[in-house]
Amino acid sequence: MMAAPRLEIDLDKIGHNARILVERLGQRGIVVTGVTKAALGSAEIAATLLQAGVKGLGDSRIENIESMRIEQPSAPMALIRSPMLSQVQRVVKHANLSCNTEIEVVRRLSREAQQAGCNHGVLLMVELGDLREGIMPDDLLDFVRETLSLPNIDFRGIGTNLACRSGVAPDARNMAVLTELVEQIETSFDLHVEIVSGGNSANLQWALSGAQIGRINDLRLGEAILLGCETLHRQPLVGLHTDAITLMAEVIEVKLKPTLPTGQLAQNAFGETTVATDRGQVTQAILAIGRQDTDPDGLQPPAGINITASSSDHLILESDHNELTVGAEVVFQLNYSALVRAMTSPFVSRTYAGDVTR
Numbered sequence: 001m002m003a004a005p006r007l008e009i010d011l012d013k014i015g016h017n018a019r020i021l022v023e024r025l026g027q028r029g030i031v032v033t034g035v036t037k038a039a040l041g042s043a044e045i046a047a048t049l050l051q052a053g054v055k056g057l058g059d060s061r062i063e064n065i066e067s068m069r070i071e072q073p074s075a076p077m078a079l080i081r082s083p084m085l086s087q088v089q090r091v092v093k094h095a096n097l098s099c100n101t102e103i104e105v106v107r108r109l110s111r112e113a114q115q116a117g118c119n120h121g122v123l124l125m126v127e128l129g130d131l132r133e134g135i136m137p138d139d140l141l142d143f144v145r146e147t148l149s150l151p152n153i154d155f156r157g158i159g160t161n162l163a164c165r166s167g168v169a170p171d172a173r174n175m176a177v178l179t180e181l182v183e184q185i186e187t188s189f190d191l192h193v194e195i196v197s198g199g200n201s202a203n204l205q206w207a208l209s210g211a212q213i214g215r216i217n218d219l220r221l222g223e224a225i226l227l228g229c230e231t232l233h234r235q236p237l238v239g240l241h242t243d244a245i246t247l248m249a250e251v252i253e254v255k256l257k258p259t260l261p262t263g264q265l266a267q268n269a270f271g272e273t274t275v276a277t278d279r280g281q282v283t284q285a286i287l288a289i290g291r292q293d294t295d296p297d298g299l300q301p302p303a304g305i306n307i308t309a310s311s312s313d314h315l316i317l318e319s320d321h322n323e324l325t326v327g328a329e330v331v332f333q334l335n336y337s338a339l340v341r342a343m344t345s346p347f348v349s350r351t352y353a354g355d356v357t358r
């Protein structure tokens with residue numbers, strides 16, 4: 001018997017997605033940093049992305065980078081979240097590069113790199129409107145000046161991140177600002193800015209639209225590779241697989257039950273109140289998976305099956321067919337939120353299909 005619940009991960013499909021994006025963006029002079037933060041340090045996924053031609057790997061957690069390091073001693077790996085002061089030693093040891101927005105952190109990276117006898121690369125993130133991480137553009141030149149003065153720190157470039165907190169779309173205007181900032185830095189300090197990282201999967205429409213790319217030469221892509229869609233409108237990308245990763249869960253109860261609860265209604269386990277309409281008796285199935293394992297709102301069941309409710313350990317379905325029997329497995333497509341939570345749940349196992357080494 002296969003373990004359940006489990007993620008079924010098709011490495012050939014992930015490799016295909018990554019390769020197509022590397023090729024399409026390559027034609028526009030942009031390299032891909034493969035973002036692995038939804039993969040919990042999976043060595044298989046890391047190897048697949050590198051084989052598909054990504055320039056390096058990016059992850060938001062140093063723990064994941066440390067895991068991937070074991071089998072990839074020399075692959076470029078970037079920490080794409082600002083390092084915690086409490087982790088700078090690990091960051092210098094295992095990541096080649098980190099994204100930074102606080103000079104205090106860069107100073108500490110410098111000190112740790114001196115002690116470790118190595119250099120650490122720094123990419124400075126700029127705030128361009130989405131209001132998550134980033135140095136305010138007016139403060140950037142001073143920040144670069146001090147970064148350049150710090151021992152054992154290599155200033156590698158600048159980047160921005162849009163469409164994450166506020167949903168600000170990358171466009172000709174904000175991308176042009178990034179290019180202008182690059183030119184200001186080059187003029188002010190007489191140097192060449194090596195990496196200009198324009199953003200994440202939300203940048204794909206802009207990057208592939210034929211727009212002026214300016215100096216942008218890197219995108220950090222996670223969701224587009226793993227799930228095959230862009231992230232502004234969650235539309236599938238032409239030629240990419242949207243089912244590279246699926247989630248299987250097992251049926252543990254099937255019964256004909258009324259659609260209306262019996263008794264006085266108060267809050268449920270999550271502080272929610274139930275609003276039910278009477279649809280008579282329905283066949284209800286329970287799957288052994290819940291909010292501890294994934295984001296039920298991010299699951300897409302097969303046609304003819306509806307998710308009606310979830311609790312920590314149970315997912316409740318209704319179906320108009322009879323294929324749901326105790327022990328049966330149901331396969332779901334996942335969105336990013338459901339994927340990250342399933343990947344990080346100790347209760348969800350993984351099986352890999354496809355061959356990394358092919």
Ligand SMILES: *Cc1c(COP(=O)(O)O)cnc(C)c1O
Pocket residue numbers: 035037060080081161199200201202220221222223224231
């Ligand atoms: C998550 C993340 C990415 C990748 O985003 P996707 O939407 O998965 O492509 C890129 N950059 C940063 C800073 C991130 O946090």
